[in-house]
Amino acid sequence: MLDKNGIARRIAKEIRDGYYVNLGIGIPTLVANYIPEGMNIVLQSENGLLGMGPFPYEGEEDPDLINAGKQTITTLPGSSIFDSAMSFGMIRSQKIDLTILGAMEVSEQGDIANWKIPGKMVKGMGGAMDLVASAKNIIVAMQHINKAGESKLLPKCTLPLTGVKCIRKIVTELAVLDVLDGGGFRLIERAPGVSVDFIKQSTSGKLFAEADVKEMDLN
Amino acid sequence: MLDKNGIARRIAKEIRDGYYVNLGIGIPTLVANYIPEGMNIVLQSENGLLGMGPFPYEGEEDPDLINAGKQTITTLPGSSIFDSAMSFGMIRSQKIDLTILGAMEVSEQGDIANWKIPGKMVKGMGGAMDLVASAKNIIVAMQHINKAGESKLLPKCTLPLTGVKCIRKIVTELAVLDVLDGGGFRLIERAPGVSVDFIKQSTSGKLFAEADVKEMDLN
Amino acid sequence: MINKQVSDADEAIRDIKDGNTLMLGGFGLCGIPENCIAALVRKGTSQLTCISNNAGVDDFGIGLLLKSRQVKKMISSYVGENAEFERQLLSGELEVELIPQGTLATRCMAAGYGMPAIYTPAGVGTEVAEGKETRNFNGKDYLMEYAFEADFALVKAWKGDTAGNLIFRSTSRNFNPVMAMAGKITIAEVEELVQPGELDPDHIHTPGVYVHRIFQGKEYEKRIEQRTVRSKSETNYVG
């Protein structure tokens, strides 16, 4: 079973040289730590920056330079700044190669819910609805099961949706899964030490799995 | 009867302090010469410039700095440059207070034709259709009658239209006229030495004129 | 050039009235019109509808307007980090309309570009789509969203000239340029106000035609919401 850093590490392996990538808040943010050295990747922050660099050194924080998580960050040589309309313009026109974001639930149709829990204070969808509706390539980083052991990979989402039929790939603490065109999850890889049977039990949506599913390579 | 410079001079009197103005090619361009000293006016050129200055001095022409008529020009302190989409964005959102352009025909409904003559090589509408469809305040500078003495202020335009029901004010070599909301031209001023009767004869569209119409003041 | 300079924030917002709709630039606390917000608190204008990506924090940004009960409705994409906001929302004192961040930005831009409506795929199939027209283009569904109307847009720039031209600094640009284009009256506060000719025409982000009033703000606090740093030995992006 993977921890948050393990999920981030596995997702990092999906990144290709030359990608423009948008990382959501939470586990997706950690992915930046596992991008292989020498690979040329540009991180987009939807508040208006291409080429997001690491956190500033202590004392070098610039209040005018933050990411979409409102954290102080830095630019890199070759960075560019733009307004919010252009930022979502490049997202909608699919100039961003890969979007990585978290989810509370994903359905076997590729629907995603990640912004609202009825009865709880709703903070808003931020840029998530734009990202899921527009991105050509989305990877969801999420917990496969909640603390009660209930699956969050469902036949149908129970929470209010963020987007419909948009998710194609999911990485959880248990597995890597694709969402099939006709519906249903396909088990691609299992986390170290996790059995196919356990993944089956932990997935309430339709799951297609070969008898022999390879274990993730995290290196 | 006014010459081209006279028409330009009369139109300049319609400009108010603090106006952003777009000047079309031909007579409208001449209007810039008659803006009273000390009046703060900003000229927009739809190829992407606010704050168009005069022609450059000989030897100071910059091929990267032209107006919509493709003439070499200059900027002024406070000028700004933008792309074509923003340029027409500010035109459509009515940030330009006054548009002055030429016409081949205007109808008593306020329709304008100024871009195409059937049977002749068509060069295109350029920005004229955008300007007439969007501007809140348009003045047309045009000849009242053609060389054969035929009126160009018509019940209906005979040439392909540039825009419909958009013209409110016209300045010709003979007169200043408004287009009435319900249709018809209203004679506001006559050019020096031109009689109301001659203007009536020269206007084939419906014309409303008081018996006593004041002569233009060009000073 | 046309001189748009006013003396200060109080003069700039003098005619904002109870019940007006305002756009306020900024992302979180980054690039917010601090001086205008302070002046609004002083003036006490109430029943405001505020279009802004976020709602500030308890004691800063739009949070100050919330604390003094001047806001009737927030139109935002994300409103966390604000206990007073939550209290007013749950008690029914405050209306909130949540819309996707890109839709918010593009509806402002649409107003500035004279486009009455735009199409976006954001929110298709979700509760955001309720009551909205959906239209299919090239096999993909889009929502039709209308341009935003606002009586006033309050924006914050780094530098500006008296002709109203604005230059923004780093990611404090965010929503400011698109809101500047969208206000019926746009008020810009700047850290440094200069004379026409001192800004390079090629570097201007918001041409002066969009700005109706401009003043040099003072005492910018520029509060940081999430101070994240690394030590000199760290190579990681995030701790």
Next chain:
Amino acid sequence: MINKQVSDADEAIRDIKDGNTLMLGGFGLCGIPENCIAALVRKGTSQLTCISNNAGVDDFGIGLLLKSRQVKKMISSYVGENAEFERQLLSGELEVELIPQGTLATRCMAAGYGMPAIYTPAGVGTEVAEGKETRNFNGKDYLMEYAFEADFALVKAWKGDTAGNLIFRSTSRNFNPVMAMAGKITIAEVEELVQPGELDPDHIHTPGVYVHRIFQGKEYEKRIEQRTVRSKSETNYVG
């Protein structure tokens, strides 16, 4: 950063094919991709559809492509100043679609912003409206116009870096940024190509994400179409 540099115009346009649709930046002869046009003439690619505000003059700009009969169709707002153009048009060799200048710019922008269609009042009630959907918003009629598709966009900037970031100079900006956003493959030629970090992130007009290939052009002629000047004693705007 991602390196977008290619060696020259010939390499940049290597895969432009007969029948492709190209966008070409520039207004008149100002800000046109001179090197790419020259390379296209050398390559001889034909049956091109060119989306460009103008069509050049007889012996420069797109006029060079017309002279060598490489253009099947022009989509422009204004096409004067070109005798060969006129000849081909009248003889039926060349198709021309004339559209309003603002519509042209906004249809490019729409592609770059992922908006499948936009609404504009330009052309309502004229022959431009024929066959198009008209829709009334707030009492005013608008035409629905579709985003432009182009296989390649060829743009000219002043400075660029190898990450594809572009800065334009003066009014040579014109259609270049909106076309840069709209090309499936965008090729930028620049007068000066620098390394990432040499351009101020706040001054970049076109972020590198929109640019696929970039090279430093050479021997820019920058021909002036209408050389208008005044004498030192003149105060008039126009002679």
